[in-house]
Amino acid sequence: MFEVIKLQTQHNRAIDVTPKIKEIIAGAGVTDGILTVSIPHTDAGLVIHSFWDPKGWDDSMEEIRRAFPSKVDYEQRTNNAHEAAAHSKAAFVGNVMSLIIKDGELLFGNSQGILFCEFNGPKNDREVHVNIM
Amino acid sequence: MYEVIKLKTDYMTVTDVTDKVKAIVKKSGVKDGICVIFNAHTTAAVGIATKEEAAQRDFQADLDRIFPLRANYNHVETPFDAAGHVKCVVVGVDVTPIIKDGELDLGDDQAILFYEFDGPRPRELHVKCYGK
Numbered sequence: 001m002f003e004v005i006k007l008q009t010q011h012n013r014a015i016d017v018t019p020k021i022k023e024i025i026a027g028a029g030v031t032d033g034i035l036t037v038s039i040p041h042t043d044a045g046l047v048i049h050s051f052w053d054p055k056g057w058d059d060s061m062e063e064i065r066r067a068f069p070s071k072v073d074y075e076q077r078t079n080n081a082h083e084a085a086a087h088s089k090a091a092f093v094g095n096v097m098s099l100i101i102k103d104g105e106l107l108f109g110n111s112q113g114i115l116f117c118e119f120n121g122p123k124n125d126r127e128v129h130v131n132i133m
Numbered sequence: 134m135y136e137v138i139k140l141k142t143d144y145m146t147v148t149d150v151t152d153k154v155k156a157i158v159k160k161s162g163v164k165d166g167i168c169v170i171f172n173a174h175t176t177a178a179v180g181i182a183t184k185e186e187a188a189q190r191d192f193q194a195d196l197d198r199i200f201p202l203r204a205n206y207n208h209v210e211t212p213f214d215a216a217g218h219v220k221c222v223v224v225g226v227d228v229t230p231i232i233k234d235g236e237l238d239l240g241d242d243q244a245i246l247f248y249e250f251d252g253p254r255p256r257e258l259h260v261k262c263y264g265k
Contacts, residue, residue, distance in 0.1 A: 032135070034169055034263050047222045050175035056208035059215060060222045063200050093222065098169050098229040100261045102135060107259055109173030112226075133263075 001028050001133075007126040009118035011082070012065065014049070014057040017128055018113040022106060028132045031104050036131040038096040043086035043120040045093035046128070051113030061117065064089050086119035093117065101132065134161035138258040142177070142249035144213070145197070147189035150258060151237075151244045157260045158237055166232045166264010173259060176217030176251040178224035184244035193248070196220050217250035224248055232264055 005020050025035065039046050050056055065085075074084035097114075100107040116128060136157045140148055150170075158168055172179040182192065200223075206215035228245065231238040239245075247258055 034167070034261070048175075048226045049222050050218055053208050056206075056215065056218050059206045059208050060219045062207075063219045064223065067199050094225055097225070097227050098167070099227060100135065100169050100171050100259055102261075107171065107173070109175065111175055112173060 001030075001131070003130045005128040005130065007116055007128065008124045009044070009116070009121045009126050011118065011121045012061055014061055014115040014117045016051055016113050017116050018051065021114055021130060024130050025101060025104070025106055025132065030101055030132050033101045033133050035099045035101050035106065036096065037099070037114060038129045039116065040127055040129060041095070042090055043083055044095075044126065045090050045117035045119060046095050046097060047093050047115050047117055048097065048112055049115045050111040052111050057115060064093065064117075064119075068092070083120050089117075089119040134163070135259070135261045138260060140247060140256040140258065142247070142252045142254055142256050144249065144252045145193050146249045146252070147186075147193060148247040148249070149184060149244045150247050151184070151239070154245050154260055155237055158232055158262055159235070161262035163232050163262040163264045164235045166262060167229050168232050168237060169227065169229050169261045169263065170245060171259040171261075172226040172247065174226075174256060175221050176214055177256060178221050178226055178248040178250070179228055179258065180224055180246050180248065181228050181230065181239070181243055182246055183242050185242070189246060196224070213251050220248070220250045232262060
């Protein structure tokens with residue numbers, strides 16, 4: 001089973017996609033299996049974070065921004081410096097994860113959530129791909 | 134087949150869990166498939182990297198350099214916890230190596246590692262083998 005979640009994003013903001021993914025799992029009727037989540041973008045990231053405190057997401061986005069400053073002398077030619085830095089950030093945090101479905105639910109710690117990290121944007125054509133087997 | 138590995142960690146340590154995962158793969162009887170190793174904590178991570186312990190300590194030191202402990206994080210808890218969340222995000226909490234001929238398909242120098250960014254704490258690592 002394969003589904004696509006569509007997202008509208010803001011620059012350098014993370015979006016919690018956990019509720020939508022849990023909905024897809026509930027609809028799939030799979031009791032025990034593997035959930036693969038991926039994004040088809042090279043300037044955004046997919047991560048697992050503690051969802052309790054959105055300020056913690058800001059910390060992560062800020063730290064990643066500090067580690068990869070948007071600079072104008074990247075070798076690659078892009079529309080703006082944010083996009084060039086976004087490619088490095090995306091490569092660093094990753095874009096695919098395989099998770100465990102147990103007893104019909106996502107096996108997660110009690111504070112874990114899945115975040116889409118927008119490193120470029122704002123964009124209105126972002127996608128999260130969800131596969132269940 | 135699904136099992137839990139229980140760990141007891143110290144602050145900023147790296148635990149090699151390769152042998153424990155290999156034992157679960159063997160027990161599962163899966164000959165060809167995948168093995169999902171998942172960490173359900175948000176101040177710890179899991180990865181596949183070199184089994185050399187000095188290099189594992191170097192990696193933790195590099196992470197500390199890139200994401201140093203700060204008192205002024207937006208997330209107000211201990212600096213260890215706040216920085217741990219960031220490290221967890223960038224290192225990741227899941228790996229899915231291949232099971233081939235009943236064995237984990239890893240390189241000779243590769244190990245499955247549990248990274249502790251807070252601690253000391255009791256930790257759990259979830260392992261699911263999937264395939265035929």
